[in-house]
Amino acid sequence: MQAQIPFFQGHRGSRGLFPENTVPAFQKALELGMVLEMDVCISKDQQVVVSHEPYMNALYCVHPDGQKVKKEEEKSLNLYQMDYAQIKSFDTGINGNPLFPQQAHISTYKPLLSEVLEMAETYRKKTGKAVYYNIEIKSDSAEYGISQPQKAEQFCDLVYQVIQSKTDLKYVTLQSFDFKILKTWHKKTVKGKFNPCLLSALVSRKTPDKVIMDLGFIPQIYSPDYRSLTDFELKNCHHLGMKALPWTVNDVKVMEELIRMGVDGIITDYPNLASNLKP
Structure with a gap:
């Protein structure tokens, strides 16, 4: 990560404070000077939707008629089988999220990636402040053709088209747990089909x-x-020529310890906690 990229990243915008992966969450993250970290999936009509799951999560999603989504119906509400107009009709914030008691209860929805980028780029122009993105392609090797496009190339192409139409790739990190996605993106960049951006390998262990x-x-x-x-592992990571960006850190003492260790950035649900720390 280049020097001008903010050290802290707002996970799903600012999930601890506002409904995750929504415009209000990203607005708050921008106010606090964070990189906007987000997830993207694909709708039936091939729109790039900002969402962590490729379905409606029962923890916080509400049907258009006001009924809460039930756990047993989550997977039937597959975003890849729903046009974006239908996806947008579900509320994703009015009931809050029981895992994040400080989260505001506000009526909102899963936005398109294009809407989030347009909002952030408007903020950049109005304020002159730096705006950076860390966009995760939510891909599972077992879900190709089920809850996501049939091929990694198609998934990458849809996401790239939106990004390059709304912002400069120099402000973007593309991340994924699915290495097929990262390999495809890298290959297209090497061939000159994609403008270069940073690539981030998300891993658990x-x-x-x-x-x-x-x-x-x-x-x-x-x-x-x-x-x-x-x-x-941190020293080895640096020795191999990579920056280290751990996720998802919600304790100030842990943040301070990671900073002492020498990490290059931190992803957090609570950007308000991070904003007072000096990396």
């Missing part, structure tokens, strides 16, 4: 060496679960 071995190239960023990041 995979070591830096294993990431490079499995990808076949060195991504700019190694993004592990913070609980699995040791001093040794």
